Amino acid sequence: MLEDLNPALFERLSKIDRSKEFFEFLEKPLRKSVRINTLKADLDYVVNRLSGILEEKVPWCGEGYYINTENFSAIPEHQLGVIFSQSSVSMIPPVIMELKPGMLVLDLCASPGAKTTQIAQYMNNEGCVVANDVKIERINMLVSNIQKCGVLIAKITMMDGRRFARFENRFDAVLVDAPCSNLGMIRRSFSHAKSWNIKMSLDLSKLQKELLMTGYRCLKPGGVLVYSTCTFEPLENEEVVDFLLRNSEAEIEKIDLPIKAIEGFTEFEGKSYLGEVRRCLRIHPQMNDTEGFFVAKLRK
Numbered sequence: 001m002l003e004d005l006n007p008a009l010f011e012r013l014s015k016i017d018r019s020k021e022f023f024e025f026l027e028k029p030l031r032k033s034v035r036i037n038t039l040k041a042d043l044d045y046v047v048n049r050l051s052g053i054l055e056e057k058v059p060w061c062g063e064g065y066y067i068n069t070e071n072f073s074a075i076p077e078h079q080l081g082v083i084f085s086q087s088s089v090s091m092i093p094p095v096i097m098e099l100k101p102g103m104l105v106l107d108l109c110a111s112p113g114a115k116t117t118q119i120a121q122y123m124n125n126e127g128c129v130v131a132n133d134v135k136i137e138r139i140n141m142l143v144s145n146i147q148k149c150g151v152l153i154a155k156i157t158m159m160d161g162r163r164f165a166r167f168e169n170r171f172d173a174v175l176v177d178a179p180c181s182n183l184g185m186i187r188r189s190f191s192h193a194k195s196w197n198i199k200m201s202l203d204l205s206k207l208q209k210e211l212l213m214t215g216y217r218c219l220k221p222g223g224v225l226v227y228s229t230c231t232f233e234p235l236e237n238e239e240v241v242d243f244l245l246r247n248s249e250a251e252i253e254k255i256d257l258p259i260k261a262i263e264g265f266t267e268f269e270g271k272s273y274l275g276e277v278r279r280c281l282r283i284h285p286q287m288n289d290t291e292g293f294f295v296a297k298l299r300k
């Protein structure tokens with residue numbers, strides 16, 4: 001499969017992580033994981049009921065489990081929204097958002113709703129989560145997942161996230177889980193590798209900077225803003241966080257989770273980023289046998 005990587009992408013990835021393990025893990029099948037939805041059932045009850053298919057716990061998410069079944073969609077608990085299929089690394093953002101019942105939360109790029117439903121779970125269905133996405137076909141998936149998971153506190157909006165800029169200092173916490181080149185998801189689908197080119201990452205970087213600046217503007221002083229992507233590309237990761245830090249009073253915080261990760265890059269391809277971007281987490285597939293992920297925790 002890797003021999004099918006286009007040479008430009010292979011060269012780019014080799015600059016990001018030249019280890020043999022990195023490329024080996026890109027070819028390995030991905031372990032499936034689920035999040036138990038405590039809005040629908042008690043955690044211990046579900047763990048007992050599904051003990052035959054749940055494997056080890058996801059160390060950084062109390063409700064996350066790796067699962068050993070191929071025929072996941074046939075499980076009644078899945079159809080009923082009691083368990084939600086979610087990549088283990090994608091469970092990180094809501095875990096670090098310091099969520100509490102009663103908050104007003106903005107999920108700026110929300111569909112298909114894995115994190116929206118997790119956010120509502122941590123808010124115990126009290127308060128409000130504004131779940132926004134720009135594409136109608138994605139909104140349909142969002143609505144269906146919100147309903148399936150028993151989320152009662154979501155307000156769904158459909159607009160370009162940049163248009164939220166007028167809601168200044170309004171939200172207690174904000175998530176910008178940005179559209180990205182999805183290179184971290186190659187293990188799930190090789191199509192992400194096929195479609196990549198550098199222009200794509202340059203264009204996304206511009207959009208991501210605007211979305212992150214908007215998310216920051218919407219946040220109340222003292223609140224937490226989380227930025228995440230499922231790509232390895234520094235233009236879409238460190239460069240975007242560096243842009244916010246240089247153009248706002250945002251502070252970046254250390255993320256303390258039981259996960260193996262490396263620090264954000266402060267140099268890449270002749271560009272220098274602020275030293276604080278080291279506090280971002282870069283999670284490459286070989287580190288925890290997961291997809292690739294990038295996450296930053298910022299405070300206003």
Ligand SMILES: C[S@@+](CC[C@H](N)C(=O)[O-])C[C@H]1O[C@@H](n2cnc3c(N)ncnc32)[C@H](O)[C@@H]1O
Pocket residue numbers: 090108109110111112113114115116132133134135138159160161162177178179180
């Ligand atoms: C990485 S996905 C979000 C995944 C989602 N947070 C989850 O956990 O299920 C990024 C989303 O951003 C949306 N998007 C793209 N451009 C956008 C924009 N300008 N404003 C808001 N959302 C946008 C895409 O439609 C896509 O659904």
